[in-house]
Amino acid sequence: MSPENWYLTEDLDDFLARAGDFLSAQPALHTVLLTTTDALRRRGRHFYGPEDPVFGVLEGNGDGRVRAALLHTPPFPAHVTALTPVAADALADRLAELDHTVSGISGPRETAEAVAAAWRRRTGATGTVQQRQRLYRLAELTVPQPRPEGRARIADDGDRALLERWYGEFAQAVGNGAGRDPAAWADARIAHGGVTLWETPDGTPVSLAGVTPETAGQVRVAPVYTPAGLRGRGYAGAATAEVSRAARAAGTAEILLFTDLANPTSNALYQLIGYRPVADFAVWRFGADGPKKTDGGRRP
Structure with missing residues (x-):
């Protein structure tokens, strides 16, 4: 395998056999791949959409090291770990051979920018930044004060319709309206106790904070959502603090979350709770004028 040759597969077990140790060695920086592959193992290969997922591994220097x-x-952008500029060029070449649309790229900020530029050179399709993100890690937990009246509880089967509705609203708000099915998301989160609701003293849910299952010693808090008419009352901070506390009490080593850097309110809130910056990421969307199918329509 040449230094910049990407190995692509649709076999999740094959991918994890090759890349599992690499991903687990830096669980914070690789949280997206760890949590996503864990979801695919738990819920099936089409949990995120009807198209088959594609996995890639870059090995080099003749030593087999990932x-x-x-x-x-799909339909989400491809996510990649940190790359050199040369490896980003090689990835753009390889992605252009896929027989399904590559809608975009996400990853560490400089890597995502390099892949987007290489994609434009390779295909002529332009890219635009959809979101600039910051990855945070929980340090010392601080519960925001004053704490709103009410309590936290784990969502259960009786909350399924509420979770579906709120997840759909959240996806639309962040621009992921074409993402996974809200019912499948709700079922998956209920199955592992992965949503904490904050409810008022009369039992009315007013906010939620989700958390991914633990894998490689890390979890990621996502999503955090409060309906528009209920914001500014401390509900999201209370729910996030509670889900973070529970993860720490369970012995999780790395408790993580992403923020949209365009939202100063959420960035300030999470730092108040005790989250500290780890790295910046970016999500790029590609234009529709790039190639859709090559190589006779065969998948790699």
């Missing part, structure tokens, strides 16, 4: 990894679960 240098980078790729995960593409």
